[in-house]
Amino acid sequence: MTDEQLDAARSTLEYHEEKFGYSNVQFHKGFLEKLDQIPQLKDASFDLIISNCVINLCQDKEAVLRHCTRLLKPGGEMYFSDVYANRRVPQVLKDDQVMWGECLSGALYWNDFENLARKVGFVDPRLVEDAPITIESADVQRAMDEAGQQDLSFYSATYRLWNMPTPKLEPHCEDYGQAVIYKGDIPRYPSGWLLDKHHYFETNRIKTVCGNTYTMLKDSLLENHFDFLGDFSTHFGIFDGCGTSMPYDDPFGKKPGSTGKDGSTKGSCC
Incomplete structure (x- = not known):
């Protein structure tokens, strides 16, 4: 984010305050990995954090997520979209500048992301929607082919992460009736x-x-x-259907997590 971009945003602030009826809008410059260096952002002061396809460009994704857990109120939510992969992106593709420009090189393997989210306190990441990303750039496809990564797939996915650490949220979906x-x-x-x-x-x-x-x-x-x-007084075991397969849909039906012919979704949860 440049100073010029911030100046442009601030120049329209009054217009948007009048149009949408909210005056509590501020713009601050900083790095996502160093949100603690922005003094206006107080601990446990946000009900909701929204991000759209930017965390994949950050080098220290764990730091970003840790700051979000710190800034959210108890019961607060992080709602965000980003790019993920069906496997870990090899270093040769992480170093490819064209793929960085396409927001692909920094994509996390989906299971690494979900485990990272749990590690920082987002115990039960919830997938809202996902869609496969079609590779339209010949340069990107060539780089993937040369790296022997023809089966590497990317997805655009939206998640909800709730700031409700253990014991409020459990590692798996449990049935209490x-x-x-x-x-x-x-x-x-x-x-x-x-x-x-x-x-x-x-x-x-x-x-x-x-x-x-x-x-x-x-x-x-x-x-x-x-x-x-109901309440939590009686435990009936694991909630039926709680799985660990790849949660993203594959339109070709070749990967775990794809929608089967019967309409079921492997890896779906309660």
Whole structure:
């Protein structure tokens, strides 16, 4: 981010305050890996952090995620989109400048990302949506071919990460016989609301959920939009269907996590 870009953003601040009705907008210059050097960003002061396809360009991704857990309030959420890979990107491609420019070289292997998220305190990363990235650059395809990485695939994926560390969230989806009912009162979502790729809540319909999903809804800003049934007094074992395969859909049906002919999704969770 350059000073010129910040000046351009600040020049439109008054217009956007009037148009959208919010005056609590500020722009600060800094590095994502060094958010602690921006004094205006206080610990536990954010309800929501949004990022769009930039963390893959950071060298120290763990530092970025750690700062986000520090800045979020308890029950706060990090909602962001980025680029991920179906396997670890080899060093020869990480050093390729064209692939860096295409936001591919810095893509994390999806399982490394999810494990990193858990390591810093985002215990149960939730995938909201994903789509395969088509390689349209001849230079990028040539680099991948020369590196023997024809089966390397990239995906655009959106995640929700909740700042609810253990013991509130458990490492796996556990069954406590709980259920929730969406009230249909979130603006623009009168018929239903999507929490993540495997949790769509139809208005006024009882839906069984695992303990983690129950907690994400009850101990966050979403609490008033749901009715909650059950508690944590009885444990019934692992929640059926909680898997560890690659969660992204493959349109060709060749990779784990793809949608099968029966419409099921391998690796789906409660």
